[in-house]
Amino acid sequence: MTMSAEQSYVLEDSGVLRFPEGFVWGAATAAYQIEGAAREDGRGPSIWDTFSRTSGKVHAGHTGDVACDHYHRYPDDVRLMGDLGLHAYRFSISWPRIQPDGSGPANPRGLDFYDRLVDELHGTGITPIVTLYHWDLPQTLEDRGGWTNRETAERFAEYAAIVHARLGDRVETWTTLNEPWCSAFLGYASGIHAPGRSEPGLGFAATHHLLLGHGLAVKALRAGGASRIGITLNLAPVLGDDGEAASIVDGLQNRIFLDPVLRGKYPADVVERAGRFTDWSFVEDGDLEIIGQPVDLLGVNYYHPQTVAARTGEPANPVYPGSEGIAFPRPDAPRTAMGWPVQPSGLTDLLVRLSRDYPGTPLIITENGAAFDDVVEDGRIHDAGRLSYLDGHLRAAHAAIEAGADLRGYLVWSLLDNFEWAEGYGKRFGVVHVDYATQNRTPKDSALWYRDVVRRNGL
Numbered sequence: 001m002t003m004s005a006e007q008s009y010v011l012e013d014s015g016v017l018r019f020p021e022g023f024v025w026g027a028a029t030a031a032y033q034i035e036g037a038a039r040e041d042g043r044g045p046s047i048w049d050t051f052s053r054t055s056g057k058v059h060a061g062h063t064g065d066v067a068c069d070h071y072h073r074y075p076d077d078v079r080l081m082g083d084l085g086l087h088a089y090r091f092s093i094s095w096p097r098i099q100p101d102g103s104g105p106a107n108p109r110g111l112d113f114y115d116r117l118v119d120e121l122h123g124t125g126i127t128p129i130v131t132l133y134h135w136d137l138p139q140t141l142e143d144r145g146g147w148t149n150r151e152t153a154e155r156f157a158e159y160a161a162i163v164h165a166r167l168g169d170r171v172e173t174w175t176t177l178n179e180p181w182c183s184a185f186l187g188y189a190s191g192i193h194a195p196g197r198s199e200p201g202l203g204f205a206a207t208h209h210l211l212l213g214h215g216l217a218v219k220a221l222r223a224g225g226a227s228r229i230g231i232t233l234n235l236a237p238v239l240g241d242d243g244e245a246a247s248i249v250d251g252l253q254n255r256i257f258l259d260p261v262l263r264g265k266y267p268a269d270v271v272e273r274a275g276r277f278t279d280w281s282f283v284e285d286g287d288l289e290i291i292g293q294p295v296d297l298l299g300v301n302y303y304h305p306q307t308v309a310a311r312t313g314e315p316a317n318p319v320y321p322g323s324e325g326i327a328f329p330r331p332d333a334p335r336t337a338m339g340w341p342v343q344p345s346g347l348t349d350l351l352v353r354l355s356r357d358y359p360g361t362p363l364i365i366t367e368n369g370a371a372f373d374d375v376v377e378d379g380r381i382h383d384a385g386r387l388s389y390l391d392g393h394l395r396a397a398h399a400a401i402e403a404g405a406d407l408r409g410y411l412v413w414s415l416l417d418n419f420e421w422a423e424g425y426g427k428r429f430g431v432v433h434v435d436y437a438t439q440n441r442t443p444k445d446s447a448l449w450y451r452d453v454v455r456r457n458g459l
Helices: 047-052 070-083 108-123 139-143 150-167 180-189 200-223 243-263 268-274 287-291 345-357 384-402 445-456
Strands: 024-028 088-092 127-133 173-178 228-234 297-301 363-367 407-413 432-435 440-443
Touching: 024 127, 024 363, 024 445, 047 139, 070 108, 070 440, 088 173, 088 407, 108 127, 108 150, 127 150, 139 150, 150 173, 150 200, 173 180, 173 200, 173 297, 180 200, 180 228, 180 243, 200 228, 200 243, 200 287, 228 243, 228 363, 243 268, 243 287, 297 345, 345 363, 345 384, 384 407, 384 445, 440 445
Parallel strands: 024 088, 024 407, 088 127, 127 173, 173 228, 228 297, 297 363, 363 407
Antiparallel strands: 432 440
């Protein structure tokens, strides 16, 4: 996979809005959401196995035990990617498949699966992009404190080295963490996601240890010879008329991760605001130097902006500890099945802001997509809402490139309908429909449209 900085977009006479030469087109998934085979070949339990079996935590009691059965059907799924003409496929490694207890020797059968998957991708002409952590922490580590415990960061680096030693000869691009904001603040501060703990101070401790784990993993990957390393953050522009409210939420959503990784320090205003929940004693000398090592790319997951307004007496939003006095009104915009507003211009604003405020780090959109209530009619899925969403966001991405953003690629979320975390199988993000009873895959209209986008490198 090449990630050329050359910005050679043109709008041809044919009306095709071209992206830069070498722009990378692909799709993304996550291990727990698609693999299934939860108890096969030595895989240990993860926090999502535990959480999904806890009454009332996941829609309809759904689990990822079977999911899309990708563990057994990966050759067919890779052929499907080839049919869509994808350049790249971003997938995550299941940590409990590699180290069932989160430490110790590797489980060879777990590594064998990803070995086969990477070879299958290369055989189809698709470049693998590996994410080392997409939320499925081994339960044994959670039993010892999970991401609130410094040990987990150290174990993560060891795990990263094991995976790279097996796959590094065929995988060039590595991302350490996916959306640490969700892991920290949905998992430990609000309890919405696994492991389901709800103490604000734990959200900040988890944030730091996740970032420390990122930094230690970068060091381990560099030592092993990895050539391209990054991290994936879920970022959102914060909109609203009150500058102070917007700054507070921007700090808790964006800068608390961007600044340590790309500037080597936490934002002072966020540290001060979090002081009511934590004394930051988990930060040790040298940690920020480890966290702030140079990365080769920044993965951007974008779904929608966050809208805020100052409102006296408003209680804090549990996912933003310290957000008392701030409301989160619903903007006047179309909505997806998740209830998220469709605002493509936010992607332009975000990409331009990142290139302006954190220059020198190439960007790749590692997730962008939408859930809609798809209906199968005569064997076809006419998902006009999703197609419109993707078209609008790709135009927004192109506008950002035109404005100077160093954007190198776009990975649609998601390749397949899948287990959507706390929403179970009730929400469908895939460009490919999955019949969970039969495991049949059917490309939706959006997949066929995306295939054409990839072919022409534009809209």
